[in-house]
Amino acid sequence: MMTANAVVLRPKKIRKVAWACAIGLVAVFTVVGLLLGNTPTGVIFRTSDQVAMILLGFLLAGGVLLLTRPKVNADATGISVRNVVTSHRFEWTDVLSISFPDGAAWARLELPEDEYISIMAVQAVDREYAVKSVRALRELHKAVHNQR
Structure with missing residues (x-):
């Protein structure tokens, strides 16, 4: 999404896949947890075991949903990149360029001294959306540097 002076980006496909997986995990672990009570093996599963199995499904689903976190907010003052675990804020003067190397899974900010930060919100699997996002x-970046 791009407005006059701001760009907000989030991945598309991974968000759908992550939500589907999370719902599937909760469903499977809930069914397994509920069916644990009656087994012909002689093992006795208590209510606490069943609840633990269901909670495990929710925990795994929460882990999968971390993949929906990536986001980019960019405006004339700089760019904020939130990946799965980390967040970074850079002024445009600190950014050399935005690149998407061949074969890379996501775009990246090129920084001084051969450093870079991955932009997980712009993923190769999103194809045309990724191209439009990098262009935006x-x-x-170019507009801000031309003003200086």
Whole structure:
């Protein structure tokens, strides 16, 4: 999404896949947890075991949903990149360029001294959306540098 002076980006496909997987995990672990009570093996599963199995499904689903976290907010003052676990904020003067190397899973910010930060919100699997996103970030980066 791009407005006059701001760009907000989130991945598309991974969000759908992550939500589907999370719902599937909760469903499977709930069914397994509920069916644990009656087994012909002689093992006795208590209510606490069943609850633990269901909670495990929710915990795994929460882990999968971390993949929906990536987001980019960029405006004339700089760019904020939130990945699965980390968040970074850079002024445009600190960013050399925005690149998407061949074969890479996601775009990245090129920084001084051969450093870079991955932009997990712009993923190769999103194809045309990824292309438009990189172009929007590059235009904003260029516009800010041309004003200086």
